[in-house]
Amino acid sequence: MGGLSKKATLIxxxxxxxxxxxxxxxxxxxxxxRGRLAPEDTEAAKITAExxxxxxxxxxxxxxxxxxxxxxxxxxxxxxYHTPPAFTWLSLNLLDPGSHTPxxxxxxxxxxxxxxxxxxxxxDHAAFSQERKDVQVADWRTTLPQALAALDNxxxxxxxxxxxxxxxxxEIARSHPAIDLILQAGHALGNMTPTVVKNTLITQxxxxxxxxxxxxxxWNGRGGWQAEGEQTVPxxxxxxxxxxxxxxxxxxPLKQSLASDLEIANLVRQAxxxxxxxxxxxxx
Amino acid sequence: xxxxxxxxxxxILTLLLTASIMVLLAASRAETxxxxxxxxxxxxxxxxxxx
Numbered sequence: 001m002g003g004l005s006k007k008a009t010l011i012x013x014x015x016x017x018x019x020x021x022x023x024x025x026x027x028x029x030x031x032x033x034r035g036r037l038a039p040e041d042t043e044a045a046k047i048t049a050e051x052x053x054x055x056x057x058x059x060x061x062x063x064x065x066x067x068x069x070x071x072x073x074x075x076x077x078x079x080x081y082h083t084p085p086a087f088t089w090l091s092l093n094l095l096d097p098g099s100h101t102p103x104x105x106x107x108x109x110x111x112x113x114x115x116x117x118x119x120x121x122x123x124d125h126a127a128f129s130q131e132r133k134d135v136q137v138a139d140w141r142t143t144l145p146q147a148l149a150a151l152d153n154x155x156x157x158x159x160x161x162x163x164x165x166x167x168x169x170x171e172i173a174r175s176h177p178a179i180d181l182i183l184q185a186g187h188a189l190g191n192m193t194p195t196v197v198k199n200t201l202i203t204q205x206x207x208x209x210x211x212x213x214x215x216x217x218x219w220n221g222r223g224g225w226q227a228e229g230e231q232t233v234p235x236x237x238x239x240x241x242x243x244x245x246x247x248x249x250x251x252x253p254l255k256q257s258l259a260s261d262l263e264i265a266n267l268v269r270q271a272x273x274x275x276x277x278x279x280x281x282x283x284x
Numbered sequence: 285x286x287x288x289x290x291x292x293x294x295x296i297l298t299l300l301l302t303a304s305i306m307v308l309l310a311a312s313r314a315e316t317x318x319x320x321x322x323x324x325x326x327x328x329x330x331x332x333x334x335x
Contacts, residue, residue, distance in 0.1 A: 003332050007324070014322055022320040029326030048331055056327075067326060114317035156317075185326050205325045213323045220316050243316075268331045 003209075004055045004268055006254040008261035010212055011059050020216070021113030024060045027185025027204075028067030028121065028163045037072045044275045046073050051271035053081055055264050063108050065121030065161030066091040067186045068128045068137075075103070075134050090121035090161065093143040097136040106147055109155065115219055118155035120147055122172075124163040124186065140164065140172060148178050157219060161185060166192075166202070173200035180222065183213075191251040194227070201225045203249060211251040218246040 015022050031049035056064070064070075066089050070078060082089045082104055092106035108119045122144065125137040151158065158179045162169050163186045173182060177199035184192070184204035191211055194203040199222060205213040218228070220243035228248045 004330070005332075011322060014320075020318060020320045022322060025321055025323040026327075027323065027325055029328055031327070033328045051331060052327060055331075069326070069328065112319045115319055159321075181321075183321075183323050205323060207325045207328070209324055209327045209330050211324070213321075215321045215323070216318065217321065218316065218318050271331060 003254060003256075003260070004052065005260035005262075005265035006256070006258040007209060007212065008055065008059050008264040009259050010252060010254060012261065014212075014214060015060065021115075023110060023112045023117065024062075025119075025159070025161065025183060026056055026061045026064035027161050027183055028065035028123070029069040029186045030056065030064050030067070032069045032072040034069060042073060043278055046077065047271050047274050047278070049073065049077075050081075051267055053087070055267055057087055058264060058267070062086070062110075063088040063090055063105075063119065065163060065185060066094055066104060066123050067163040068124055069186070071128075071132075071135065079103075090119065091123045092120055092147045093125065093138040093140055094123045095136045095138055095143075097133065100136070100138075103135060106143075107151070115156045116154050117157045117159055118151050119159045119161065120144075121161040122163060124165070124168075126168075127163070127186075140168070141175075144172065144176060148176055151178075156221075157181070159183065166204075169202050170197050173197035173202060176200075177222075181215075194225075194247065194249050196225045199224065201247065205251055209254065211253050213249065213251055215247055215249045220245045 011024065031052055032045055037045055066078070078089060081087060084105060088108050089104040090108055091104050092102055094103050095101060096103050106120065110117050110119060122140050123137050125139050128137040160179050160182045162172065162182050162184050164172070165187050166184065166189060169182050169184055173179060174197060179200050182200055182202045184202065188207050189204060191206045192204045194201050203213065205211045223243045223245065226244045226246055228246045
């Protein structure tokens with residue numbers, strides 16, 4: 001199960017419906033496997049990461065949240081692929097240790113159909129090695145309130161890509177009802193049924209690209225969430241004038257039986273060939 | 285003159301009512317919008333499988 005060429009096929013099928021405006025969202029921890037990269041594996045990992053990134057760009061992903069694993073090959077490696085507006089790396093709490101300003105884009109605005117979406121991303125500071133001198137990952141409590149306050153009134157919908165755990169994300173949702181949806185990345189919980197915490201919907205798909213999440217949203221403003229077809233109105237919003245927004249969510253497995261997208265399959269083959277042909281690592 | 289007043293009033297009321305309905309319809313269209321998100325969790329450097 002899995003594979004970028006299968007993922008590309010599925011995305012192409014899903015976005016084929018011109019009636020439904022679509023945003024492709026890439027959470028975080030896109031590029032590298034878990035754990036510290038061994039020096040002998042770095043070159044191959046970089047070739048793989050480049051291919052992963054290029055494949056996602058070809059699939060229509062124009063941005064990604066930065067997970068702690070994405071920094072494995074160093075800051076310069078990540079920075080060379082931060083090329084807005086073609087591709088934007090997002091994190092509002094990954095900071096320059098000297099100036100304490102974000103090293104990448106803290107927020108991105110996208111119009112999807114009739115909706116202006118503000119997209120923010122958080123990197124998990126607790127999972128980050130504090131030994132590094134080139135970056136500082138700040139606690140969300142010190143960076144998120146300012147970022148939300150700075151959003152202009154033209155944002156209809158606030159999407160947070162979070163590298164934090166579910167418990168942290170629930171705390172974020174309780175503290176900041178201005179966030180409409182949190183998509184988690186980087187924690188193994190399996191496919192998570194969307195959960196409403198105060199005003200915010202939280203969900204995540206299975207790790208390692210095994211599934212794609214597809215959420216259809218009927219947005220009526222911040223009057224609370226309700227799953228499409230649910231009969232009950234959440235008690236929190238009963239009696240209020242604001243209309244409820246509705247969603248449906250499904251997780252689609254990337255089965256081996258899916259056809260491969262030829263362009264992405266070719267890109268993957270080229271990367272694999274480069275990895276096989278590279279010079280063996282010389283230990284000193 | 286007096287006989288024309290009720291007719292004018294009715295026309296104005298009809299116009300106002302029509303305009304109000306159009307404004308309400310436009311507002312409801314602007315506030316309600318559908319869109320789709322396609323999302324995944326971490327990829328962890330996977331090219332051709334899920335590890």
